[in-house]
Amino acid sequence: MSSINATTGDLMLARELGCDTYLLHHPLAGSARRDFHHVLDRMIELMVLNGAPEDRAAEAQAGLRRRLRFHDHASDWDHLASAAAHIGISLVNVHLPADELGRLVMVDALRDLTPHSTLEDARKALQRIPELAHPANEILLVPDDPSRPAGRVAAMHAGGTNGGAPVAECLLDHARPTVDTVLYIHIAGEDAAKIEARAAQSKSGSVIVTGHFASDAIGMNILIAALESEGLTVIRHGGLLPFVEHATTHLPE
Ligand SMILES: [Fe+2]
Numbered sequence: 001m002s003s004i005n006a007t008t009g010d011l012m013l014a015r016e017l018g019c020d021t022y023l024l025h026h027p028l029a030g031s032a033r034r035d036f037h038h039v040l041d042r043m044i045e046l047m048v049l050n051g052a053p054e055d056r057a058a059e060a061q062a063g064l065r066r067r068l069r070f071h072d073h074a075s076d077w078d079h080l081a082s083a084a085a086h087i088g089i090s091l092v093n094v095h096l097p098a099d100e101l102g103r104l105v106m107v108d109a110l111r112d113l114t115p116h117s118t119l120e121d122a123r124k125a126l127q128r129i130p131e132l133a134h135p136a137n138e139i140l141l142v143p144d145d146p147s148r149p150a151g152r153v154a155a156m157h158a159g160g161t162n163g164g165a166p167v168a169e170c171l172l173d174h175a176r177p178t179v180d181t182v183l184y185i186h187i188a189g190e191d192a193a194k195i196e197a198r199a200a201q202s203k204s205g206s207v208i209v210t211g212h213f214a215s216d217a218i219g220m221n222i223l224i225a226a227l228e229s230e231g232l233t234v235i236r237h238g239g240l241l242p243f244v245e246h247a248t249t250h251l252p253e
């Protein structure tokens, strides 16, 4: 069985349905939970990949990394792992590799944008990805101005989590070549407000927010399809099944 999140109840459901293994996306157990802040190193690599100077990238990410470092320390990293051991089911956590697969799909979807493309063009391009086109998924624009130029888009998915306003502003202000739009899969409202405040001062730069669960499902669905091609049976659970149904029945033009 596979899902984006899982509780002890989901592990019980998997055992009830005869599964041997639980494939979980979010890092909720063991060292994946306890050492999560180390994944934030990948955010710096992604920023550099998109043209940000490494020292500025590290500076922009430092506050978030510090928050997560202490958050990890306070986390309950054993509960789900312990439940899996009691139930006798294998728990496998795949977070970053699945997100990286999703990021590559997004980069590919945005490939045909031109220097004249707008945020609405970028949104439409992303909606060619079946998971993102799901009727329950909303792709948000920050600021909410579809006619704003999209320019060069930095896809900041697979960096652990979103980098908030500091990482977005670092890319918008310091990346060379210039980044005009930062793609996140989610962002806090307060950080979105900071990006809107910039735009209100006639500064360039926007954020596209693709939707958390639909975006996470992209990479997990690729991973699951690969497992199935190896002959494994995978039951798609929370956050995955509706997107797969949609992929085969309602592909946008
Ligand atoms: Fe993810």
Ligand SMILES: [Fe+2]
Pocket (backbone or CB within 6 Å): 026, 212, 216
């Ligand atoms: Fe996620």
